[in-house]
Amino acid sequence: MVLKVIVQLLLCHTNFTVMKKKQQRLSKEAWLRTSLDILAEEGEQKLTIDHLVKAMGVTKGSFYWHFKNRAEYIRELVCFWADFHTRAIVHELNLILDPAKRLLRLMVILTEENQSRYDISIMNWGKREPVAQQKLQDVFNMRMQFIRSIFKELGFEGDELEMRVQTMVFFQTMESSQYALLSKKIRLRHVKLRHKMLTRT
DSSP states (O other): OHHHHHHHHHHHHHHHHHHHHHHHHOOHHHHHHHHHHHHHHHOGGGOSHHHHHHHHTOOHHHHHHHOSSHHHHHHHHHHHHHIIIIIHHHHHHTTOOOHHHHHHHHHHHHHHTTGGGGHHHHHHHHHHOHHHHHHHHHHHHHHHHHHHHHHHHTTOOHHHHHHHHHHHHHHHHHHHHHSTTSOHHHHHHHHHHHHHHHHOO
16 A cells, blocks of 8 residues: 555656656747747637647646736747847848858758748738737848848849849748748759849849
């Protein structure tokens, strides 16, 4: 009897430890990364607290441990996307002095890491989510300005400048959805060809 109780206590302790480790893994970043994946793969209608906790296998208490309410959660999600999928990339690229190499590295990163997979979903979501709308617009404006600055350094101006900026932004936004069936090797080969086309004077 005593042995049975000890075994049960050990099992309870083991289960608690496993649960505790699982909860520790569910950091705020884990919530936000899962949210972006749900937004991209299932659509904004699935970006609800109920669906999130079900997808992550936790209770609502875990959600409210990290976020006071839905409005705070949305603001955090937009900031997370902006930091990891725009600001961090811009920071890395600004260390490259040659503008042509900076542009090529940007195009390679966007393709290798499939960065644009969130963009269309984010843009559509932002149109109907007032808390996110202005912040998202600010990020897209920052991207445009960054790309424009590269082409300016390359010596382009006027219509030649704007054509290249718009072509670059539009293609990279659509690339992951339009060319998803192509291998990464082929997509990267195309990146080099587009880079050559866009930088040609």
